[in-house]
Structure formats: structure tokens, C-alpha cells
Amino acid sequence: MDYIDKVSHHFSKFPGIGPxxxxxxxxxxxxxxxxxxxxxxxSITDLRNHVRLCTRSWQHFYARNPSETLSPIERDPNxxxxxxxxxxxxxxxxxxxxxxxxxxxxFVLGGTQPILEESPKVRLAPLQKRLxxxxxxxxxxxxxxxxxxxERTHDYIKEQILPITTKKRITLSTLGRGLSTGTELEYIDRxxxxxxxxxxxxx
Amino acid sequence: MDYIDKVSHHFSKFPGIGPxxxxxxxxxxxxxxxxxxxxxxxSITDLRNHVRLCTRSWQHFYARNPSETLSPIERDPNxxxxxxxxxxxxxxxxxxxxxxxxxxxxFVLGGTQPILEESPKVRLAPLQKRLxxxxxxxxxxxxxxxxxxxERTHDYIKEQILPITTKKRITLSTLGRGLSTGTELEYIDRxxxxxxxxxxxxx
Amino acid sequence: MDYIDKVSHHFSKFPGIGPxxxxxxxxxxxxxxxxxxxxxxxSITDLRNHVRLCTRSWQHFYARNPSETLSPIERDPNxxxxxxxxxxxxxxxxxxxxxxxxxxxxFVLGGTQPILEESPKVRLAPLQKRLxxxxxxxxxxxxxxxxxxxERTHDYIKEQILPITTKKRITLSTLGRGLSTGTELEYIDRxxxxxxxxxxxxx
Amino acid sequence: MDYIDKVSHHFSKFPGIGPxxxxxxxxxxxxxxxxxxxxxxxSITDLRNHVRLCTRSWQHFYARNPSETLSPIERDPNxxxxxxxxxxxxxxxxxxxxxxxxxxxxFVLGGTQPILEESPKVRLAPLQKRLxxxxxxxxxxxxxxxxxxxERTHDYIKEQILPITTKKRITLSTLGRGLSTGTELEYIDRxxxxxxxxxxxxx
Numbered sequence: 001m002d003y004i005d006k007v008s009h010h011f012s013k014f015p016g017i018g019p020x021x022x023x024x025x026x027x028x029x030x031x032x033x034x035x036x037x038x039x040x041x042x043s044i045t046d047l048r049n050h051v052r053l054c055t056r057s058w059q060h061f062y063a064r065n066p067s068e069t070l071s072p073i074e075r076d077p078n079x080x081x082x083x084x085x086x087x088x089x090x091x092x093x094x095x096x097x098x099x100x101x102x103x104x105x106x107f108v109l110g111g112t113q114p115i116l117e118e119s120p121k122v123r124l125a126p127l128q129k130r131l132x133x134x135x136x137x138x139x140x141x142x143x144x145x146x147x148x149x150x151e152r153t154h155d156y157i158k159e160q161i162l163p164i165t166t167k168k169r170i171t172l173s174t175l176g177r178g179l180s181t182g183t184e185l186e187y188i189d190r191x192x193x194x195x196x197x198x199x200x201x202x203x
Numbered sequence: 204m205d206y207i208d209k210v211s212h213h214f215s216k217f218p219g220i221g222p223x224x225x226x227x228x229x230x231x232x233x234x235x236x237x238x239x240x241x242x243x244x245x246s247i248t249d250l251r252n253h254v255r256l257c258t259r260s261w262q263h264f265y266a267r268n269p270s271e272t273l274s275p276i277e278r279d280p281n282x283x284x285x286x287x288x289x290x291x292x293x294x295x296x297x298x299x300x301x302x303x304x305x306x307x308x309x310f311v312l313g314g315t316q317p318i319l320e321e322s323p324k325v326r327l328a329p330l331q332k333r334l335x336x337x338x339x340x341x342x343x344x345x346x347x348x349x350x351x352x353x354e355r356t357h358d359y360i361k362e363q364i365l366p367i368t369t370k371k372r373i374t375l376s377t378l379g380r381g382l383s384t385g386t387e388l389e390y391i392d393r394x395x396x397x398x399x400x401x402x403x404x405x406x
Numbered sequence: 407m408d409y410i411d412k413v414s415h416h417f418s419k420f421p422g423i424g425p426x427x428x429x430x431x432x433x434x435x436x437x438x439x440x441x442x443x444x445x446x447x448x449s450i451t452d453l454r455n456h457v458r459l460c461t462r463s464w465q466h467f468y469a470r471n472p473s474e475t476l477s478p479i480e481r482d483p484n485x486x487x488x489x490x491x492x493x494x495x496x497x498x499x500x501x502x503x504x505x506x507x508x509x510x511x512x513f514v515l516g517g518t519q520p521i522l523e524e525s526p527k528v529r530l531a532p533l534q535k536r537l538x539x540x541x542x543x544x545x546x547x548x549x550x551x552x553x554x555x556x557e558r559t560h561d562y563i564k565e566q567i568l569p570i571t572t573k574k575r576i577t578l579s580t581l582g583r584g585l586s587t588g589t590e591l592e593y594i595d596r597x598x599x600x601x602x603x604x605x606x607x608x609x
Numbered sequence: 610m611d612y613i614d615k616v617s618h619h620f621s622k623f624p625g626i627g628p629x630x631x632x633x634x635x636x637x638x639x640x641x642x643x644x645x646x647x648x649x650x651x652s653i654t655d656l657r658n659h660v661r662l663c664t665r666s667w668q669h670f671y672a673r674n675p676s677e678t679l680s681p682i683e684r685d686p687n688x689x690x691x692x693x694x695x696x697x698x699x700x701x702x703x704x705x706x707x708x709x710x711x712x713x714x715x716f717v718l719g720g721t722q723p724i725l726e727e728s729p730k731v732r733l734a735p736l737q738k739r740l741x742x743x744x745x746x747x748x749x750x751x752x753x754x755x756x757x758x759x760e761r762t763h764d765y766i767k768e769q770i771l772p773i774t775t776k777k778r779i780t781l782s783t784l785g786r787g788l789s790t791g792t793e794l795e796y797i798d799r800x801x802x803x804x805x806x807x808x809x810x811x812x
Contacts, residue, residue: 003468004500007453010446015434016427024421027497029450030457030466037454040416041447044435047413048443051436060436062409091433092388094410099396142406145387158406176402178381180395184348185295192383193302199379199402203345203361206671207703210656213649218637219630230700231624232653233660233669240657243619244650247638250616251646254639263639265612294636297613498794505802548812551793564812582808584787586801590754591701598789599708605785605808609751609767 056130058108058123060090073097073106080104082138086127086157088112088150092143104141112149113156122153124160131164139171146177259333261311261326263293276300276309283307285341289330291315291348291356299346307344315352316359325356327363334367342374349380462536464514464529466496479503479512486510488544492533492563494518494556498549510547518555519562528559530566537570545577552583665739667717667732669699682706682715689713691747695736697721697754697762705752713750721758722765731762733769740773748780755786 004026011022029037052063054071061071073079083104087093093106107130109122131137142157144150158172165172177195179188188196207229214225232240255266257274264274276282286307290296296309310333312325334340345360347353361375368375380398382391391399410432417428435443458469460477467477479485489510493499499512513536515528537543548563550556564578571578583601585594594602613635620631638646661672663680670680682688692713696702702715716739718731740746751766753759767781774781786804788797797805 003453003457007449010442010449013442015430021422023497026453027466027495028421029453030496034454036416036419037450041450041454043413043416044443044447047409047432047435048440048447051409087388089389089433090436091429094429095389095391096396099391099393101393101397101400141400141403143388145389146382146384147387150387154406172406173403174406175399176379176381176404177383178379178398178402179349180380180383180386180399181349181392183383184350184353185290185346186292186298186348188298188302189384190302190304193299194304195381195402196378196383197304197344199381199398200344200376201379203357203375203377206656206660210652213645213652216645218633224625226700227624229656230698232656233699237657239619239622240653244653244657246616246619247646247650250612250635250638251643251650254612292636293639294632493794495795501795501797502802505797505799507799507803507806547806547809549794551795552788552790553793556793560812578812579809580812581805582785582787582810583789584785584804584808585755586786586789586792586805587755587798589789590756590759591696591752592698592704592754594704594708595790596708596710599705600710601787601808602784602789603710603750605787605804606750606782607785609763609781609783 057106058110058126059093059106078103081136083141084130084134084137084139085141085143087143088122088145088153092145096143104139109153109157112144112153115152120156120160122157124157127157128161128164131161131168131170137168137170139173140165142172142174260309261313261329262296262309281306284339286344287333287337287340287342288344288346289360290346291325291353295346295348307342312356312360315347315356318355323363325360327360330360331364331367334364334371334373340371340373342376343368345375345377463512464516464532465499465512484509487542489547490536490540490543490545491547491549493549494528494551494559498551502549510545515559515563518550518559521558526562526566528563530563533563534567534570537567537574537576543574543576545579546571548578548580666715667719667735668702668715687712690745692750693739693743693746693748694750694752695766696752697731697759701752701754713748718762718766721753721762724761729769731766733766736766737770737773740770740777740779746777746779748782749774751781751783 004023007029008019008022008026011017011025012019014022017025050062050064051060053059054061054074055069056074057071059071059073080103084107085096085102085104086107086109087096088109088111090108093108096102107127109127111122113120113122131140140161142154144154154174162172164170176199177192178199179192179196183192207226210232211222211225211229214220214228215222217225253265253267254263256262257264257277258272259277260274262274262276283306287310288299288305288307289310289312290299291312291314293311296311299305310330312330314325316323316325334343343364345357347357357377365375367373379402380395381402382395382399386395410429413432413435414425414428417423417431418425420428456468456470457466459465460467460480461475462480463477465477465479486509490513491502491508491510492513492515493502494515494517496514499514502508513533515533517528519526519528537546546567548560550560560580568578570576582605583598584605585598585602589598613632616638617628617631617635620626620634621628623631626634659671659673660669662668663670663683664678665683666680668680668682689712693716694705694711694713695716695718696705697718697720699717702717705711716736718736720731722729722731740749749770751763753763763783771781773779785808786801787808788801788805792801
């Protein structure tokens with residue numbers, strides 16, 4: 001039954017997928033009609049051939065032709081060119097776009113900075129280069145997750161870019177803290193309560 | 204084996220405890236020495252005899268003698284008498300006290316207001332009476348959880364006390380929203396992102 | 407970001423995969439080198455082109471050339487041709503093969519019979535045809551799961567094939583019950599305990 | 610708020626209960642009427658005063674007066690005095706009694722034998738004494754769980770009592786293996802499949 005093992009071996013590398021579920025995926029595919037499998041294969045092939053990295057924001061985007069090097073957001077003249085929001089991953093960028101409340105530009109770090117690691121494991125040099133060369137930038141917003149990995153990356157990036165933002169008089173800011181959807185007061189921590197209290201507003 | 208069923212029947216009413224775990228509790232007690240059981244019984248008896256409701260904040264508190272009617276927080280002259288923070292439950296109050304960032308007084312609603320329910324299922328009349336009669340109050344802070352139950356209770360209480368706070372020129376406020384500990388940007392919703400962006404601050 | 411939605415839409419049909427994890431799969435693929443994606447595509451294409459259903463056991467198998475219509479097990483002269491074990495799915499067959507304790511042939515029903523459903527949703531007609539036409543068969547073993555779905559399918563199949571097995575004097579049997587790996591006596595049910603007790607053996 | 614901490618400290622020793630749920634238990638008790646708390650206290654006190662260990666089966670039982678030393682099962686002349694079933698815990702005994710399929714006597718080991726432990730951590734000496742002295746015994750059934758702890762205890766007890774059962778010509782048996790309620794064929798292991806196949810019976 002090696003043909004099942006072969007495909008399930010590939011699926012078992014998918015995030016969060018163990019050997020058991022990988023095998024279920026293969027059995028699932030076995031029971032689909034060939035049309036479904038063909039459109040699945042076509043869509044992955046399409047992804048492989050047309051998705052590339054934006055050379056300014058480092059966001060993945062779908063390039064209709066080989067000459068495109070900037071993502072649609074970077075090419076959009078209606079976006080606020082004075083704001084740059086720094087995120088860990090493409091998926092963060094996508095969630096923020098879906099919220100529809102931010103209208104500036106982005107920079108995708110490509111991950112988080114590991115603990116006890118001096119050399120950058122995120123896209124630090126491209127970020128520094130962009131900050132140095134962009135003439136319109138007035139504010140950089142650090143938008144990392146409030147997790148240990150995200151907070152460490154926040155502090156690392158802040159330390160590395162502060163000389164540039166200071167020199168160029170670019171504001172360096174951080175997203176505000178407070179209650180977020182789902183927060184139960186019973187489990188609130190000191191930092192969140194302090195922020196929620198200090199940013200309280202008319203009910 | 205009815206003696207096991209009898210005790211486990213009581214334990215099965217504990218929050219989150221099904222019949223299986225209730226029975227495990229009984230077997231656990233069977234294997235403890237009599238000393239542990241005696242201190243457990245004593246501490247519950249103590250709770251039964253000495254804990255009462257504060258007549259101003261409706262917080263449960265331990266009364267050393269029968270004449271005490273106010274909780275330690277209500278009796279503390281160092282607490283800010285101009286602020287009143289409204290919480291759903293004693294456990295919320297305790298978490299906020301543990302954070303150490305709030306120094307005013309409290310009012311405990313005793314639960315949440317159910318959906319499609321007109322008549323108050325929380326302590327509305329005592330709250331209104333307190334707001335009416337308290338001469339020092341300058342701000343009331345609604346501190347319900349950011350859950351469907353909490354938000355509904357927030358809006359219900361706001362509607363019910365707004366005439367009083369307006370008449371007495373008491374500020375009615377709500378805790379600020381934003382990223383809270385553990386928030387991953389990838390899963391952020393519109394309301395949280397909008398608040399986090401508008402309350403951003405120097406990194 | 408429609409290209410992500412397109413691929414993740416396909417992944418979200420995989421068993422146990424919601425829209426969130428489907429999107430994670432796409433981001434995972436975006437970060438792989440083209441080589442990994444190519445071997446993944448090749449292995450799925452291979453599955454699509456070479457896997458077919460055995461015309462006797464209805465097991466999926468890998469056919470090296472278009473003329474193969476029987477699975478390796480069906481073609482193997484060393485398998486016991488007098489025993490036929492009926493399973494719900496290919497994955498059950500594979501688990502039993504891995505155990506190495508059964509040496510007869512198989513029939514794959516292709517699923518379970520839904521509740522309150524009269525017309526067969528499993529491969530009943532092919533099974534009946536096989537039982538009618540196979541001259542060597544001496545025993546049919548029902549090997550469905552001990553779940554509500556499996557037990558219902560067991561009873562449905564038994565009812566439908568009993569006239570044939572009776573007529574042809576084929577033994578119709580069921581796997582034995584008892585303790586299985588992981589069984590805790592504390593949670594044992596009557597049927598399992600009764601079987602475990604009646605099949606007890608020298609320690 | 611030390612009175613809450615005091616009671617929740619005791620509850621946090623209950624099996625499976627962390628500090629958070631222990632505190633919830635206290636808040637739950639705070640909201641009950643005094644009657645519920647009184648019956649809870651009474652039932653625990655009753656447990657404390659009247660439950661004792663049977664001197665033959667080592668089962669916990671409710672003794673109506675101080676002279677009772679044998680459990681109701683041991684005193685019951687209708688139980689089969691020739692069979693003794695050895696279980697790990699009272700909860701196992703209770704589950705088996707609830708199944709209603711066993712009519713002999715019991716011996717409760719009081720736990721499992723830890724790995725790499727030579728000296729008995731279960732009631733070995735009382736068991737050996739019983740086997741030596743009981744004139745009616747014809748069969749001893751080992752009924753430990755099919756978990757690593759249970760199997761190790763099974764083998765340990767078997768080794769320790771085999772000289773006695775051999776000498777006295779008492780049959781030493783083990784519960785049968787097979788499919789148990791909930792078993793999915795897809796996840797079956799070799800030992801379970803082998804037993805299920807060898808104890809198969811007419812459908």
C-alpha cells in the first residue's frame with residue numbers, strides 16, 4: 001500500500017497534521033471524482049507558478065504577469081503612504097485587511113525572532129533599507145501578537161530600527177492594549193487591566 | 204453502595220462536575236485520613252457561618268462578627284470613593300483586585316442578564332438605589348466581559364442607569380478595547396483592531 | 407487575495423479541516439520550495455491516474471497497468487480463499503492487514519448504512535453477487551466497528567446476506583468482544599464485561 | 610479574601626481539580642442556600658464516620674454499626690464462593706457489579722504496582738493470606754485494566770500468587786480480549802485483533 005504512504009507522507013508535513021490524518025486525506029482523495037482532484041491540482045500549480053514576494057512589503061501576492069514585482073496594496077495610490085504597519089506573517093496582514101480599519105502600507109517580517117538569537121531570523125535588513133529610503137514615511141506601527149514570541153519580536157525590531165526612526169523623525173508606535181473579543185474579566189491580567197482602565201471611554 | 208451515591212450526588216452539582224468525576228471525589232475522600240476530611244468540613248462550615256453579602260457592594264466577604272455588614276473594601280477609607288466599577292461576579296472583582304491597578308469601589312451584579320428577559324435577573328434595584336443615594340460618586344465604570352452574555356448585560360445596565368447618571372452628572376464609562384495578553388493578530392476581529400489602532404501609542 | 411481563497415477552498419473540503427486550517431495549508435505551501443510542491447503534485451497525480459477499485463474486494467489499489475483489475479490480496483494464491491472478512495472502509499482493511507493475524511480475503515462496504523435508510527448506501531449488491539458466485543467460500547466474518555454506525559451496519563448486512571449464507575451453508579460470524587487495549591475496568595459496560603468474562607482464559 | 614483561599618486550597622487537592630476550578634467551587638458554595646451546604650456536610654461526615662474496609666475483600670463499605678467488618682457482598686450467601694475476582698480499585702468493583710454479569714467474590718488491590726518497584730505497593734500479603742486460607746476457592750480471575758499500569762500489575766500479581774494457586778489447584782484466569790464498545794477497526798492493534806478473530810462467534 002506504498003502509494004498511500006507516499007502521498008500521506010507529503011500531507012503529514014502540513015501544519016498540525018499527523019500521520020493518521022494525512023492518511024485520512026489520501027482516503028478522502030480516493031473517494032473524490034477526478035474533477036475535484038484536477039481543480040485541486042490546478043489551483044496548487046497556479047499558486048506555485050504565479051505567487052511571488054512583493055519587493056517592498058515582502059507580502060506574497062498573485063502576479064498576473066512576470067513583470068509585476070509589487071503587491072496590489074503597494075501599487076494602490078489610495079493607500080496612506082505615510083503609515084507602515086509591521087506584521088509577523090502574511091496571515092496577520094490578511095486579517096487586518098479583512099478588518100478594513102487600516103489604510104496604510106505593510107511590511108511582513110516573515111516570522112518571529114527566536115529567543116537568545118542575535119542574528120536576525122526575520123527580514124530585518126530589507127525593513128531597515130525601506131525605512132532609510134522611503135521619503136514619505138511618518139509613522140511605523142509595530143503590530144506583533146501579544147504572545148511571548150510576538151513580544152520578543154516587537155522588542156527586537158524596536159531596538160534595531162529605533163536609530164533610523166529617531167534620525168528620520170518617524171513616529172514608532174505600538175497597538176493599544178485592552179479587552180479584546182472573548183476576554184473574561186475573571187481571567188484578566190495586570191497589563192491588560194491597566195490598559196483597559198486607562199483607555200476607558202464613555203459607555 | 205448508596206452512601207457513595209449520596210455524597211457524589213451532592214458533588215455532581217458542583218460547576219463542571221459530572222457524575223463520573225463526582226464519584227471519583229468520593230473515592231478520593233475514602234482514601235484520605237480523617238484529619239484532611241475534618242479540616243475540609245471545618246473550612247466549609249466556616250464559610251457557611253461567616254461569609255455574608257456586603258450591603259453596599261454586594262460582594263461576599265468574611266465577617267468576623269455578626270455586626271459587620273460592609274466588606275473590607277467598602278470600609279477602607281483609602282479607596283477612591285468617587286469611582287464605582289460594576290462587575291458581573293465576585294470572581295471578576297477578585298481578579299481585578301489581584302491586578303492592583305484599580306483603587307475605587309465595586310458593585311457586584313451577581314450574574315448576567317439573560318437574553319429576551321425584560322425583568323432584571325441581576326441586582327438592578329440595589330444598584331440604582333446606590334447610585335441615587337451615594338453623594339460622592341463621580342464615575343461609574345462598566346466592566347463586563349467581552350462575551351455575548353457580558354455585552355448584553357453591559358447594554359442592559361447602561362440603559363437602566365443612564366437616567367440616574369445623567370441626572371446626577373456621573374460619568375458612565377466602559378473599559379477600553381485593544382490587544383489583550385495572548386491575542387494573535389491572525390485572528391483579530393474588526394472591533395478589536397479598530398480600538399487597538401486608535402489607542403496606539405509610542406513603542 | 408483570491409488565489410489563497412481558491413486553494414484554501416479546496417483544502418477546506420478535506421476531512422476535519424476548517425477554513426482557518428485550510429488557509430494555514432496555503433501559507434505553508436507558499437513557504438515551501440518548488441521541489442516539495444512538485445513532488446506533492448506528482449504524488450497526487452499518480453494517485454489520480456493509477457489507483458482503482460478491485461472488482462472483487464472493492465478495495466482501492468495501485469494498478470501498474472490498465473489491465474489490472476484485482477488487488478494484490480485478491481491475486482495472492484497464498485491467501486485463504488475460504489474466508490471473507492467484511493469491513494466498512496479501506497482504512498479498516500489496512501489496519502487489519504497491519505496486524506498480520508488475518509490471512510483470508512476481504513470485502514469493502516465503502517461506508518456505513520445510515521439510520522432509518524432502507525435502500526443500501528453500502529455496496530450490498532456486489533457483496534451479494536460475490537457471495538452467490540464464489541464457490542470456495544466457507545465463512546464470512548462481519549468486522550464492523552463497535553460504534554452505533556458500525557453495529558447498525560452489522561445488523562443490516564447480516565439481515566441482507568443471511569438468506570444466501572444459509573442457502574450456501576456459509577458460516578456467518580462476528581468478531582469476539584472483550585477488553586481491548588486501553589480498556590479501563592472502571593468504565594466497562596455490561597456487554598463488554600459479559601464477553602470478557604465468558605472468554606476468560608488461563609492467565 | 611483568605612477564607613476563599615482556605616476552602617479552595619482543600620478542593621484543589623481533589624482529583625483533576627486545579628486552583629481555578631477549586632475557586633469556582635467556593636463561589637458555587639457561596640451562592641447555595643445553607644440547606645444544601647448542611648446536607649453536603651452531613652453526607653461527608655457520614656462517609657467519614659461509617660465507611661470502613663472489609664477485612665476479607667478490602668472493599669470500602671458502609672457499616673451501620675461498629676461490629677460490622679464484612680462488606681454486604683462478602684456476607685451474601687448467594688454469591689458464588691468459589692470465584693474470586695481481583696480488581697485494582699473500588700471503582701472497578703462497582704462498575705463490574707453494575708454490569709450484573711459476575712456473581713462471585715472480590716479482592717480489591719488498592720491500586721497498581723509501580724514500575725521498577727520490587728516491594729508490593731498493593732495489598733499483596735492480605736491477598737496471599739486469603740488465597741492460602743480460603744477452603745472453597747476454585748478460580749481466581751485477574752481483572753486489571755488493559756493499560757500499561759494494569760498489565761504490569763496483572764503480571765506482578767500473577768507471579769506472586771502462582772505458587773499458591775498451583776499448590777492449591779486453583780485456576781488462575783484472565784479476562785478475554787476483543788472488540789469493546791467504541792472500538793473502531795481503523796485503529797485496532799495486533800493483540801486485540803488476534804483475540805477478536807480467535808473468539809469470533811456466530812453472527
